[in-house]
Amino acid sequence: MxxxxxxxxxxxxxxxxxxxxxxxxxxxxxxxxxxxxxxxxxxxxxxxxxxxxxxxxxxxxxxxxxxxxxxxxxxxxxxxxxxxxxxxHVRFPHGEQWEAIRGDFWRLWDYPNCIGALDGKHVRVKAPANSGSSFFNYKGFFSFILMAACDAQYCFTFVDIGAFGKESDAGVFTRTKFGEQLIQGRLPLPPHAPLPGTDVLTPLVFVADEAFPQKINLMRPFPGSQQLSQEENVYNFRHSRARRVIENAFGILAARWRILGRAMECSIETAEDVTKACVALHNFLSKGDQSLPEQHRYIPPGMVDTEGAPGEWRQVIQGDTNLLPTRRITAARATQDGMVVREIFKEYFQTDEGRIDWQDRHVRRGTLLN
Known part of the structure; x- marks a missing residue:
């Protein structure tokens, strides 16, 4: 070439x-x-x-x-x-960066006071020498855990790489400094902020899937799908729109760096170095190289999911990805304060200030996003 x-x-x-x-x-x-x-x-x-x-x-x-x-x-x-x-390029946000991320989640994904989407993935490796069962996970292969949060534009703001694969059932999140501080309410986050168009204050929150606990700064969807009210389904739809940003970030990562498409045949240490390099390059290139034609940029048009169509990264990997879902990754339980915060968001999404015109239509059609 x-x-x-x-x-x-x-x-x-x-x-x-x-x-x-x-x-x-x-x-x-x-x-x-x-x-x-x-x-x-x-x-x-x-x-x-x-x-x-x-x-x-x-x-x-x-x-x-x-x-x-x-x-x-x-x-x-x-x-x-x-x-x-x-x-x-992979620094934990601070100061005005938090406000920019909060604004982006509301502007782009219709979720207010959100400062990140959070998830964890297994990264497959060839059986490490003398590792015993430490890296052998519940899916039957060797792996370590990549835990990450991202902003509203698919850039990673926090990564923790290297936890043993067998730890994925519970506890791995709280073993990261980020997870421990978030669960215990000690993460240095900005103060409460008003919901747009109101004087109702809420904490700034991360959104995650059902593998994570409900905490005052960590929102998960309402559990179950058959017994939920219309309002709870609307909340889950809005939550899912914000949470899928991390799914797309991982998808872009796996599609662009195809070394993540198979179990890495190298030492655990080298596999961790490779994963860190991919994450750093992802953030470095995500901002876009303006000298390239749009279709040749790191995240070209159509690369990520929209309401109308799945992202092209799904066609690239077609299930061939080394980044695989975890199960429940913390044993921490939901807190009452966390459930109260989720109720405030749920009610806000029904108000004139907080609703979006097409949310009820999507819920009626059963098009909740995963």
Missing amino acids: DEERHFSYFRMSAATFDQLLHRLTPQIAHAGSHRAPVCEAERLSLTFRFLAAGISQQALAASYKLGTATVSKIIKEVCQALWVVLQD
Whole structure:
């Protein structure tokens, strides 16, 4: 492929590649030895091909006429460097960033006072040496957990990578610093804010699925589908519209970085480095490279779910993804305060200030989003 097509395959322009290479060079440069080292540009290009195409290290080594051990070392070093230089793109929000995220969730997804969508996934790995059953999960394969929250535009704002796969039944969320502080109400979040068009104050909240507990800053849908009232179904529909942002973020991640399409055949440590690099690159490229045509950008039109059609990422992965759902990921119970907050949102969605015109139609048609 020619140079421009080569870089657009990685969803970046040649200028963006050069910018990233400049930032990475101090981290990945190697001094000369008895033979010439692989240059920094080739090391980065090789790693991008591994991440984006999901090609095996053996095939990659043959393509670049390098030893497999050399390729393995390059991938590990470059992935570690990508996390170091791009980690500022995966920072926990603060100050005015919270307000921007809150505004985006209301403007784009019709959920007020929401500051993130939260979920966890298994990342499959080849059976690690001497791991015993630590990484063997309830689905019958080896994995570690990727826990993440994202903003309203599919960028990850928090990630925790590496919990043992067997911990997915309960407890893994509370073992992360983020989860522990959120469950205990100690996460440094902005103060309560009024619901749009009212003087009713609510906490700022994250939305999640039924695997998570109901807490004062963490909303889950009303359980059950057959006995719910119309108002509860409307709440679940509005909740689902906001929560599916994290589903789409994971879907884009898996579609763009096809290394996440199969169990990684490397050490647990390298698999974690690879996952971190994919997350950092996802956020770095999600903002869009304006020099590329729209269809070649990281998130082109039609890539994500809309009310009218599923996102194209679903066609790309077609079930072939290494990011698989967890079960209940915390043993924490719902709190009364959390249920009260959810009731306030439910009632707000029935008011003139909080309702959207087509919510009842979607609920009547049974088109609640998953």
